[in-house]
Amino acid sequence: xxxxxxxxxxxxxxxxxxxxxxxxxxxxxxxxxxxxxxxxxxxxxxxxxxxxxxxxxxxxxxxxxxxxxxxxxxxxxxxxxxxxxxxxxxxxxxxxxxxxxxxxxxxxxxxxxxxxxxxxxxxxxxxxxxxxxxxxxxxxxxxxxxxxxxxxxxxxxxxxxxxxxxxxxxxxxxxxxxxxxxxxxxxxxxxxxxxxxxxxxxxxxxxxxxxxxxxxxxxxxxxxxxxxxxxxxxxxxxxxxxxxxxxxxxxxxxxxxxx
Ligand SMILES: [Zn+2]
Numbered sequence: 001x002x003x004x005x006x007x008x009x010x011x012x013x014x015x016x017x018x019x020x021x022x023x024x025x026x027x028x029x030x031x032x033x034x035x036x037x038x039x040x041x042x043x044x045x046x047x048x049x050x051x052x053x054x055x056x057x058x059x060x061x062x063x064x065x066x067x068x069x070x071x072x073x074x075x076x077x078x079x080x081x082x083x084x085x086x087x088x089x090x091x092x093x094x095x096x097x098x099x100x101x102x103x104x105x106x107x108x109x110x111x112x113x114x115x116x117x118x119x120x121x122x123x124x125x126x127x128x129x130x131x132x133x134x135x136x137x138x139x140x141x142x143x144x145x146x147x148x149x150x151x152x153x154x155x156x157x158x159x160x161x162x163x164x165x166x167x168x169x170x171x172x173x174x175x176x177x178x179x180x181x182x183x184x185x186x187x188x189x190x191x192x193x194x195x196x197x198x199x200x201x202x203x204x205x206x207x208x209x210x211x212x213x214x215x216x217x218x219x220x221x222x223x224x225x226x227x228x229x230x231x232x233x234x235x236x237x238x239x240x241x242x243x244x245x246x247x248x249x250x251x252x253x254x255x256x257x258x259x
Pocket of ligand 1: 051052053076077078110133134135136137
């Protein structure tokens with residue numbers, strides 16, 4: 001069954017995530033663009049910041065098909081829990097070719113849209129009825145809505161504690177964003193964290209043996225799970241830094257501004 005035979009889904013996708021593209025086409029497009037800049041499977045390491053949820057895995061698999069084995073940076077909801085230590089390791093694992101490194105990062109929040117257009121719901125094989133995605137964001141939102149938000153750090157709830165701690169200050173006091181807006185907020189936090197971590201690593205490595213000419217690219221966006229296991233990507237931004245000169249290539253004019 002073709003995706004266009006689900007008008008409810010298509011309408012919601014166009015409304016909330018205009019410009020979303022099929023996941024494999026998105027990854028192939030990024031590889032083509034970076035290929036023009038000298039990135040290849042043999043000289044590049046990919047890192048991925050994606051939620052742990054198994055339904056995000058097709059994107060991980062597409063990335064690995066194009067770039068080879070990828071480093072995982074994220075925990076629940078795609079938040080960059082690997083931190084400076086994780087990202088530093090990923091960068092150090094990049095092959096060195098002619099004295100320079102190449103790395104690419106895919107940073108995505110995720111959300112489901114059911115066949116009838118219901119936001120946050122997906123069918124999982126073998127599970128009766130719809131289930132949620134992203135479950136971590138749905139759980140956070142439920143706590144906000146019910147006034148039961150627990151903000152104490154819980155060592156047996158590490159990633160969810162950190163997620164709430166990171167996202168709560170971005171939400172206007174007393175309001176509960178809908179799941180679309182919360183997901184868009186999440187990807188901007190993921191991207192900001194990545195850029196801050198990269199900035200601090202660059203500062204720490206300045207003038208040391210770790211400093212090396214590096215070509216880097218970050219793609220951020222939202223992975224959208226549709227009916228029948230078909231996934232889309234809503235591209236948010238692209239940042240490419242080549243040869244020490246920082247130049248930004250905007251993949252899309254789409255932004256996370258309120259719709
Ligand atoms: Zn999730």
